[in-house]
Structure formats: structure tokens, C-alpha cells
Amino acid sequence: xxxxxxxxxxxxxxxxxxxxxxxxxxxxxxxxxxxxxxxxxxxxxxxxxxxxxxxxxxxxxxxxxxxxxxxxxxxxxxxxxxxxxxxxxxxxxxxxxxxxxxxxxxxxxxxxxxxxxxxxxxxxxxxxxxxxxxxxxxxxxxxxxxxxxxxxxxxxxxxxxxxxxxxxxxxxxxxxxxxxxxxxxxxxxxxxxxxxxxxxxxxxxxxxxxxxxxxxxxxxxxxxxxxxxxxxxxxxxxxxxxxxxxxxxxxxxxxxxxxxxxxxxxxxxxxxxxxxxxxxxxxxxxxxxxxxxxxxxxxxxxxxxxxxxxxxxxxxxxxxxxxxxxxxxxxxxxxxxxxxxxxxxxxxxxxxxxxxxxxxxxxxxxxxxxxxxxxxxxxxxxxxxxxxxxxxxxxxxxxxxxxxxxxxxxxxxxxxxxxxxxxxxxxxxxxxxxxxxxxxxxxxxxxxxxxxxxxxxxxxxxxxxxxxxxxxxxxxxxxxxxxxxxxxxxxxxxxxxxxxxxxxxxxxxxxxxxx
Amino acid sequence: xxxxxxxxxxxxxxxxxxxxxxxxxxxxxxxxxxxxxxxxxxxxxxxxxxxxxxxxxxxxxxxxxxxxxxxxxxxxxxxxxxxxxxxxxxxxxxxxxxxxxxxxxxxxxxxxxxxxxxxxxxxxxxxxxxxxxxxxxxxxxxxxxxxxxxxxxxxxxxxxxxxxxxxxxxxxxxxxxxxxxxxxxxxxxxxxxxxxxxxxxxxxxxxxxxxxxxxxxxxxxxxxxxxxxxxxxxxxxxxxxxxxxxxxxxxxxxxxxxxxxxxxxxxxxxxxxxxxxxxxxxxxxxxxxxxxxxx
Numbered sequence: 001x002x003x004x005x006x007x008x009x010x011x012x013x014x015x016x017x018x019x020x021x022x023x024x025x026x027x028x029x030x031x032x033x034x035x036x037x038x039x040x041x042x043x044x045x046x047x048x049x050x051x052x053x054x055x056x057x058x059x060x061x062x063x064x065x066x067x068x069x070x071x072x073x074x075x076x077x078x079x080x081x082x083x084x085x086x087x088x089x090x091x092x093x094x095x096x097x098x099x100x101x102x103x104x105x106x107x108x109x110x111x112x113x114x115x116x117x118x119x120x121x122x123x124x125x126x127x128x129x130x131x132x133x134x135x136x137x138x139x140x141x142x143x144x145x146x147x148x149x150x151x152x153x154x155x156x157x158x159x160x161x162x163x164x165x166x167x168x169x170x171x172x173x174x175x176x177x178x179x180x181x182x183x184x185x186x187x188x189x190x191x192x193x194x195x196x197x198x199x200x201x202x203x204x205x206x207x208x209x210x211x212x213x214x215x216x217x218x219x220x221x222x223x224x225x226x227x228x229x230x231x232x233x234x235x236x237x238x239x240x241x242x243x244x245x246x247x248x249x250x251x252x253x254x255x256x257x258x259x260x261x262x263x264x265x266x267x268x269x270x271x272x273x274x275x276x277x278x279x280x281x282x283x284x285x286x287x288x289x290x291x292x293x294x295x296x297x298x299x300x301x302x303x304x305x306x307x308x309x310x311x312x313x314x315x316x317x318x319x320x321x322x323x324x325x326x327x328x329x330x331x332x333x334x335x336x337x338x339x340x341x342x343x344x345x346x347x348x349x350x351x352x353x354x355x356x357x358x359x360x361x362x363x364x365x366x367x368x369x370x371x372x373x374x375x376x377x378x379x380x381x382x383x384x385x386x387x388x389x390x391x392x393x394x395x396x397x398x399x400x401x402x403x404x405x406x407x408x409x410x411x412x413x414x415x416x417x418x419x420x421x422x423x424x425x426x427x428x429x430x431x432x433x434x435x436x437x438x439x440x441x442x443x444x445x446x447x448x449x450x451x452x453x454x455x456x457x458x459x460x461x462x463x464x465x466x467x468x469x470x471x472x473x474x475x476x477x478x479x480x481x482x483x484x485x486x487x488x489x490x491x492x493x494x495x496x497x498x499x500x501x502x503x504x505x506x507x508x509x510x511x512x513x514x515x
Numbered sequence: 516x517x518x519x520x521x522x523x524x525x526x527x528x529x530x531x532x533x534x535x536x537x538x539x540x541x542x543x544x545x546x547x548x549x550x551x552x553x554x555x556x557x558x559x560x561x562x563x564x565x566x567x568x569x570x571x572x573x574x575x576x577x578x579x580x581x582x583x584x585x586x587x588x589x590x591x592x593x594x595x596x597x598x599x600x601x602x603x604x605x606x607x608x609x610x611x612x613x614x615x616x617x618x619x620x621x622x623x624x625x626x627x628x629x630x631x632x633x634x635x636x637x638x639x640x641x642x643x644x645x646x647x648x649x650x651x652x653x654x655x656x657x658x659x660x661x662x663x664x665x666x667x668x669x670x671x672x673x674x675x676x677x678x679x680x681x682x683x684x685x686x687x688x689x690x691x692x693x694x695x696x697x698x699x700x701x702x703x704x705x706x707x708x709x710x711x712x713x714x715x716x717x718x719x720x721x722x723x724x725x726x727x728x729x730x731x732x733x734x735x736x737x738x739x740x741x742x743x744x745x746x747x748x749x750x751x752x753x754x755x756x757x758x759x760x761x762x763x764x765x766x767x768x769x770x771x772x773x774x775x776x777x778x779x780x781x782x783x784x785x786x787x788x789x790x791x792x793x794x795x796x797x798x799x800x801x802x803x804x805x806x807x808x809x810x
Contacts, residue, residue, distance in 0.1 A: 012541040012543070012698055012739070012741060013543075013698060014543045014544065014545075014546075014698055014784065015697040015698050015699060015784035015785040015786065015787050016784060016785045017543075018696065018697055018698060018785070019645070019697070019785040019786075022654075022696065023654070026654065026655060033655050033656065033657075034655075035655065035657045035696065036696065037657070037695075037696030037697075038693070038696065038697070038698065038700060038738075038739050040692075040693025040694070040700060040737060040738055040739070041693055041736075041737050042664075042690070042691075042692065042693040042694035042695075042700070042702065042737065043661075043693065043694065043695070043696060043700070045664075046657060046660045046661050046664065046694070047657065049660050050656040050657055050660050052657065062693060062736065062737060062738050062739045063739040063740055123778075124637075124641075124774050124778065126770070126771050126774055127774075127775070405640060442652070443652075
């Protein structure tokens with residue numbers, strides 16, 4: 001590898017431009033590494049430390065801009081410099097894409113983009129309601145990513161939106177796909193004729209990904225925010241979402257996803273579904289089959305089942321679908337490897353609904369299933385740092401994210417817990433999700449690999465088999481490399497589950513004794 | 516002719532003495548800097564969407580680029596009008612005078628402790644990584660090394676400050692100057708925040724504020740002109756309005772106001788706002804830990 005430098009004397013770029021140029025320079029194909037920085041003594045010291053100091057850099061001054069390129073050959077360095085210079089020229093020409101324009105208020109953004117019809121609000125919760133109100137007043141649909149918004153504000157905003165015929169998705173709405181554009185945390189899925197209304201972010205992601213895998217696609221995915229089906233809010237957006245999908249010509253089948261609604265809200269939603277002219281699949285995690293069937297809807301107990309029913313209703317030929325049945329011989333094989341002491345599952349999840357689905361799968365077979373999101377207080381974890389028997393943790397829950405980014409972005413908290421659980425001799429299987437897609441970590445499996453390898457080696461040295469089940473929520477169209485994530489899991493000796501439903505079922509089956 | 520909306524008192528003084536001459540030192544989308552021949556200092560002309568700052572005049576335009584001012588254009592003041600080549604004339608007839616005045620350090624340490632903790636938690640989540648705040652996955656080895664050095668050196672500085680070893684703190688502070696790739700390197704931004712705390716009246720560090728001047732003397736050759744000017748002003752307790760707003764919010768109990776002013780600061784530059792905010796938190800934590808011992 002060669003290191004070459006270019007010095008631009010007395011050249012200043014503001015910090016934002018410099019950061020952007022630096023990022024783009026590192027994306028140039030020929031470049032192994034590029035650095036664009038002011039030539040201060042301290043920066044030169046750093047370049048020396050990382051082996052990138054050249055004679056030209058050594059003599060640069062504090063007011064000079066230095067560009068250092070590491071590439072395989074002289075020619076590639078030259079090409080890289082040429083491309084970097086083009087980036088500078090573009091920057092100086094003042095031509096900007098619309099993505100680069102920053103607005104300080106919603107009104108100015110709306111005024112300058114009359115064709116815009118949706119605003120994403122991702123400010124501190126204390127100000128989110130105010131900004132959402134402004135957006136709605138400007139006739140914009142709202143997707144509110146922010147949480148910590150009062151339920152009173154949520155009700156007021158949703159009523160206001162409803163009156164104006166607008167969507168108010170959220171608060172705490174992390175997933176939507178509108179007009180084939182993924183918003184916030186969502187996956188790149190095919191466009192199609194199945195619409196989703198979901199009060200659950202990762203639940204909606206999971207169903208959209210499974211539909212994609214079955215060869216079908218999504219017309220719209222409307223997120224409502226997790227509190228929409230609470231008594232106080234009354235499912236305002238869920239009802240509007242179902243109506244919108246019923247009115248949408250491109251949507252042939254509707255999937256409704258939520259944790260169990262408040263009884264009065266469930267009644268309203270099912271009444272709405274009963275009058276809907278399009279087929280509706282309902283997946284309420286832990287929901288009541290009878291009520292759903294009575295409403296004329298199609299009941300799904302789990303996520304893959306919901307996706308499967310949706311694609312069949314949309315016209316799929318069942319005989320041609322790979323439904324990816326559970327690998328029964330593998331279950332037998334793993335059971336023989338686990339000792340009688342290894343009887344518990346530990347589920348460590350970044351997605352709340354994914355945790356919930358796996359937990360419900362375990363609850364079908366075991367009574368002693370604990371979690372931080374258990375609805376039964378008796379089985380709520382007493383200490384969030386200590387697992388009890390079968391334990392399923394949603395690391396995205398507020399108690400784990402205080403002062404930290406969401407685990408789909410920063411895996412550190414979950415990683416530390418994984419190391420802890422892997423040492424527990426009573427653990428038979430650890431099940432984890434690895435969510436990719438827009439907004440998610442660029443290499444979630446990679447972040448866990450060293451710990452997984454070490455944990456498995458450690459267990460082996462102690463004479464026990466540690467079964468790890470990994471599920472990658474994503475598609476081959478996502479910005480990360482989906483197949484590479486799976487390959488990494490497999491190479492580390494992890495059992496790869498093809499869906500969240502299978503991951504949950506495999507985990508529970510692995511630790512069953514005496515069947 | 517364009518009207519100035521508001522201006523720093525030092526800049527207005529230069530206007531009024533009519534001996535201000537210089538040239539355009541650098542131009543950006545929302546600011547341009549003038550180097551004054553008389554005193555060698557930099558003065559900033561900024562767009563209306565920026566906050567007040569030392570040596571800064573805010574004018575009634577949205578974007579500086581449209582005026583087509585170029586580096587080396589000559590600047591002079593005549594009859595209370597500032598001329599930049601033949602491209603721009605600025606009047607201060609309707610200007611509101613602004614002065615950088617830091618609040619006094621609070622006697623209510625409990626509120627201070629709580630607010631500093633809230634600010635720290637907030638920037639840990641919402642701050643921009645790559646400088647004082649480490650990115651979980653650094654973009655390249657250079658960034659990783661810069662972050663490591665920033666972490667080590669700020670920690671060393673902290674230990675010296677809380678143990679009342681101001682003279683040995685000096686070398687660690689100097690080792691931060693110019694550290695970071697940006698126009699205002701992260702180390703400089705951090706020191707800007709820290710210097711501010713030294714200059715708050717009644718702060719435990721206030722009697723030692725010559726520390727800032729001492730660091731500044733070393734900084735002249737260690738960083739670029741623009742960043743040096745910011746440090747020079749901060750060493751004398753002159754900082755931009757968004758920093759003062761945050762300090763005011765940290766001293767009282769009003770969460771909404773605290774987050775609002777913090778967000779404004781975090782929006783400065785790419786990681787600059789975050790680095791300044793960390794400098795403030797660091798300085799405040801050091802004063803709390805040092806307490807009466809330093810005084």
C-alpha cells in the first residue's frame with residue numbers, strides 16, 4: 001500500500017463540509033483510506049501514529065488542509081486525488097441536492113417543498129408534540145419517531161390529524177414504508193399488494209420481510225406507535241390505517257399487527273375489520289383466535305403465519321412456497337448435546353415484538369418464563385440484570401436504553417449480557433435477533449462475533465455445549481450484506497433460524513427434556 | 516446595502532472608530548471572516564440564522580454565497596458603513612448591540628450537579644461522534660486514534676484540575692490544541708467550553724483563569740487562524756450566545772429550557788457543538804469535584 005499526500009495551503013472548509021468530504025473520499029473505490037484534515041501539529045502526530053505521515057504532511061502548516069490517500073499503487077493514488085478534487089470542486093460550485101438543504105423550522109421546510117406531504121419528527125420528546133402540531137397544521141402527515149410524549153398530547157394530535165384526514169404515526173413510531181420508501185427503521189422490501197398497519201415496529205418489519213421472502217411485496221406499511229391501541233388513545237390511527245388501506249387501490253390484502261389491544265379498542269378494531277371489504281389477517285401477539293375469526297378476519301398466531309396467510313390471500317400458490325419447516329433432526333441432535341442441567345432459554349433481543357414472539361412460543365410449553373416485558377407481573381424480572389429460569393429480554397425497552405442509543409444501533413448492553421448468560425451452566429440455548437435494514441447497525445453480527453466465538457470455546461472447555469440461535473431480520477436488498485451476516489453466524493457455529501417464528505420455536509424445543 | 520441586525524460590542528467599536536481596514540480571510544456558506552490590518556484579529560460577518568458571537572456582526576441575509584465575496588477582497592469602514600470590495604456595503608444604523616456576558620457560577624451545587632448529569636446523558640445520546648464523543652465504530656484508524664488521544668488527554672487534564680495541580684494541567688491542555696481534523700479541531704472546541712467555565716465569576720477556577728491565557732500563548736502555532744481566534748476570545752470569557760444560553764440553563768432548574776439550549780449548541784458545526792458541550796460539562800464536573808479546595 002502506498003501513502004501519498006496533497007496539501008492545500010490556507011484552505012478552510014467549515015466542519016460540516018469537511019466531514020462530508022471526508023466521508024465521500026473514503027467511499028472512493030480506489031481508496032484504502034483517506035484523511036482530510038487541517039495540518040495541525042497534533043493531527044500530524046496522529047498521522048504518524050497510524051502510519052500515514054509523509055514528508056509533505058510533515059511540513060504542512062496549521063492553516064493548510066491536508067489530504068492523505070492510502071491506495072495500492074501510484075496510479076490509484078492519483079485517481080483518488082483526482083476524484084477527491086472533483087468533490088472539492090462540486091462543493092465549491094454550490095450545487096446541492098435537495099437532501100443537503102437544512103431548514104430550521106417545519107414551516108420553512110414545508111413552504112420550500114410544496115410537494116412534500118410527510119414530516120418525520122425526531123426531536124426531544126419535550127418538543128415533539130409542538131413540532132408535530134406545526135406539521136399537521138401545514139397539512140403534512142406525521143411520523144413521530146420521538147418518544148417520551150404524553151398520552152394527552154398523543155390523543156390531541158391524533159384527533160387533530162384524524163379531523164384533517166392526515167396520518168399521525170407515533171409517538172415512538174420507528175417503522176413505516178410509504179410509497180415504497182422505508183422510513184426510520186425499516187427493511188428494503190419489494191413493492192406489492194399487501195398493506196400493513198402495525199402498532200409494533202419490529203413485528204411489522206418481520207412480517208414485511210417474510211412477505212418479501214415469499215416473493216410478494218408491500219403496498220404501504222403504516223406504523224401507529226405502540227400506545228395507539230391503549231384504552232385512552234382508542235386505536236385512532238389503527239382504524240384510520242385500515243380505512244386507508246381499504247381505500248388504496250394497490251392494496252389487496254391487509255395485515256394488522258399489534259400486541260393485545262385494550263378490550264374496548266379490540267372491539268372497535270374488530271368491528272372495523274368486520275366491515276372491511278378486503279381480506280384482513282390479524283396478528284395480535286398472544287391474541288384471542290375466537291374473537292378474530294368471529295370478526296371475519298384471518299387469525300395468525302405468529303409472524304410467519306401472518307405473512308403466509310397474507311400472501312396466500314394475495315394469490316400465492318402454496319405448493320410453490322418454501323415455508324421453511326422446522327428442522328426436526330436438528331432439534332433431536334441439539335437435545336442430545338445438552339446436559340440435564342441445561343434447561344433454560346435466554347432470549348436477548350433488540351426488537352420488542354421479536355422478544356415478545358419468542359417469549360410467547362416458550363410460554364406455550366413452560367410456565368416459568370420471565371421477562372422485562374411480561375404482562376403478568378408475577379413473571380416480570382425482579383432484577384433486570386439477573387435472569388430467572390427462562391428469560392426473554394427486550395433491550396430496546398426504556399429501562400435498558402436510559403442514556404444509551406437503541407440496541408439496534410449500539411449493541412454494547414446486549415453484548416455484555418450475552419457474555420454473562422453464556423457462562424451460566426443452566427442455560428441450554430441463547431436466542432438473539434440481528435436486525436439489519438435502514439437505520440440499523442451496519443454489522444450487527446460482526447459486533448457479536450468475537451464474543452460468540454469466545455463463549456462457545458469457553459463452554460467447550462467446561463465440557464458443555466452452548467447452543468446459540470441467531471436470526472437475521474433483513475433482506476438481500478438491505479444496505480448491509482444480508483447473506484454475509486448469515487455466513488458469519490454459521491462460520492461461528494451459530495444455528496441460523498430463517499424467521500423469528502422458527503427462532504422462537506427452535507429455542508424452546510432445544511431445551512425441552514424427556515419428550 | 517444590507518443592514519446589520521446585531522453585532523458584538525467589540526466589532527461595533529471598530530466600526531465607530533472608522534480606522535478599521537482589512538481583507539477577506541475566508542468565506543463559507545453562512546459566514547465570512549475579515550482579517551483586520553490594525554490588530555491582526557479576525558472578525559466575522561454571519562447570516563441571520565446564526566447566533567451572536569464575539570467579533571461577529573449578524574446581517575440580514577440567508578446565505579453568504581449569493582453575495583459572491585471572495586478571499587482577499589479589501590475591507591474598510593467609512594462613515595459607519597462597512598465596505599467589502601465593491602460587492603457588499605453593511606450599515607449598522609439599526610444594529611442591536613450584543614455583548615458576551617457570562618453568568619456567575621452558582622452557589623446551588625445540587626442543581627448544578629443534576630443539570631450537568633442531564634446534559635452529559637443527553638449529549639451521550641444525541642451528540643455527534645467522531646471527536647470527544649467516540650463513535651461506536653470509528654470510520655477509519657485516524658478517527659480512532661484522534662478519539663483515543665482526546666480521551667486520554669482529557670482524562671489526564673481532569674485529574675490534574677481536580678487535584679489542584681494547575682501547572683501540570685497546562686501541558687495536558689496544550690496537548691489538545693489542534694487535535695481533530697475539522698476547521699475547529701475537537702480539542703480546540705473542548706477547550707473553548709472549558710475556558711468558559713474558568714471565566715465564570717465565582718467559579719472555583721476563576722482565580723486561575725490566567726491558565727487560559729497561558730494555553731493560548733502556546734496555541735498560536737498549534738492551530739489555524741479561525742480556531743485560534745475562537746480560543747483567544749474564550750480565554751477572555753467571550754463566547755457565542757448559544758454557549759451562554761446553555762450556561763444560564765445549567766444554573767437553574769428548568770428541564771425544557773436546558774434541552775432547548777443544549778440542542779442549539781449541539782447543532783453547531785459537525786461535531787463542534789458536541790465537543791464544546793463536553794468541554795462545558797468537563798469544566799463543570801471539575802469545579803464540582805474540586806469545590807472549595809481549589810479556591
